[in-house]
Amino acid sequence: MTQTVEVLSQWVPIALSNMIETGTSAGVVAKGAEIVVWRDSSGVAHAWEDRCPHRGMKMSFGFVRGDHITCLYHGWEYDQSGTCQYIPAHPEVEVPKSICVARYGVAEAGGLIWAQLPLGSDESSFAGLPAMEGVKSVYIDASYATVLSVLRKQGCADGAVANVMILDRDGATMTIGIQPISNAQCALHITVPKGCAGDVRESILDWSEELRRSIEELEVVT
Amino acid sequence: MILHNYDLFENCYRVRLVASCAEVALELINVDAFPGAEEKSPEYLKLNPMGRLPILEDNALVLRNLSAILIYVAEHDIDKRFIPDEAKDRAQMMDWLGFACDDLAVAVQARAVALLDATGDVVELRAQARTLFRILDDHLTRQSLRGANFVAGDAPSLADLALFPAFALSRDFNLDHDEFPALRLWARRIRLLPGFITMPGIPDYH
Known part of the structure; x- marks a missing residue:
């Protein structure tokens, strides 16, 4: 058998x-x-x-x-x-x-x-998401679990599909795609709705750089 | 204008790239730097006691400092494309030129350790180069949000040309381009500039 x-x-x-x-x-x-x-x-x-x-x-x-x-x-x-x-x-x-x-x-x-x-998965169609625009991909030297717990503490909620989180910040609703790279690295792909103002996008960049810094410091300590 | 050149040295390529984009004629004298170390021979030490390339000669003028050489070449561009006129724009360009020539020396050294038998801790140098690439990637992301496609404004400057080789050659010391999407897009724009040239390690295609 x-x-x-x-x-x-x-x-x-x-x-x-x-x-x-x-x-x-x-x-x-x-x-x-x-x-x-x-x-x-x-x-x-x-x-x-x-x-x-x-x-x-x-x-x-x-x-x-x-x-x-x-x-x-x-x-x-x-x-x-x-x-x-x-x-x-x-x-x-x-x-x-x-x-x-x-x-x-x-x-x-x-x-x-x-x-x-993985490779060779039965091809299933993707559930679909509303149209969004990319702001930045942030690469962080930390495990998926660490990144996820920090995002949750920041108020992130689970998105409509797996590997996506939603966060309201500075008047914009970000949708963040999470890419586990290895046990020690993740990428966050940050998107905003079309028409999101430039100054809001800039403040999201500030936030994302600070987030990366704080998570990596955390990872060094633990 | 004479460039004492070694084709595989990143800093010599920087000079050739700027000269080509600025349409400034350079006479190349090829030096047997590796493995011959000809730049450390008594004749060359007279030109540059530091025993380094590139060296730029223009009649009696001898330049050994990388940013001094790049500025001198770019100033001979008839169209003055790569050095902004206005003081603030020029200062911002110089700020990133310093990043390229001073800070990113760790990337040049990492590559020299990996390929050319130079001494140094390649793991540490690579980590330092990675931190600098992140800073540049963050900056270019901000620039594009403001509608500027290059490091010091919406037009390519001397700083962009000086920065490009470190990123384009980073795979030589095992620093891949995966983590730097904004740098990838910017590098593609540099490749499309009139007069753009490559060196060994930077493919012609893309």
Whole structure:
């Protein structure tokens, strides 16, 4: 009899939408998984394993051309399905369809790009969030548990979906996407409703920098 | 204008980048700095007793300080693109130029330890560079909120050009770009400037 181990899949915010411009890529880490997030020429976001199948180079070091992403190392070029389409060293070769980069489920909602972890999760659709605008991604050297407890003390409430918290501050309702990176690091992706005033956004930046400082001091002490 | 140059030195690249964007002609004299240490030979110690590159020569003038060299080159730009006229704007530019040339020397040193056999504690230097990148990322986030795309205003300045290499080369000492989204967007804008050039370690594509 075979036993199946059920792995809970979950959607994790990995970047602010407005920080991944069309035609660019970036490396992110979520729960220890290295992910390349990139946006193709039609504006669609992708989240893949950050590893070229050829020599293991990080795809996030590569570059986006049209609707393909290309490895920096030897120029192997992959289409939106993750399938290798072109190998510059062998331009005449029809590339075997088996050369693929593994893809995460990806969604874009609430001003955030989301990846479904772990790799190979049954693709479920993302619940959806109201339209928001990114203000800043804050990277904090502290565990998920520490960051969460500090946010709760600041008055954060759980959001509509997992890994999201809501905080009213300075007359704005922030929605904060929480990305667990490792046991010792988290990112907070802070968003505000469209039309939120500039001075409110600036005070949110002040708050976020102070928050990072205070949490990291706490983490050093404990 | 003669630049005593070593292609793999970040500080020499800073001078070449500014000269290229400012359309100032440089004559390059390539020095066998690694592993030859030619900049520490008796001939070179006459030019710069500190035994360092870059060195800029313009007839009888010899400059050895990085920001002095960068300002001198940028002042020869016919269009005066990279040094603001107005005192406050210029002061803000100089403030970030100091950050690039003085504070970020730890990033230059981290890379030199990682790649070029220099001595130093790369873990500590990397941690210091990371703290500085955070400060710059925070600043650029604020700038873009105010509608300014560059460190000292809405136009690229000498400070932006001087800051770019430290970030672009940080993977050489294992400091990745993941944590600095505002720096990534800014670096992309620098890459699009007319006259932009790369060096080994900074890919041409993007």
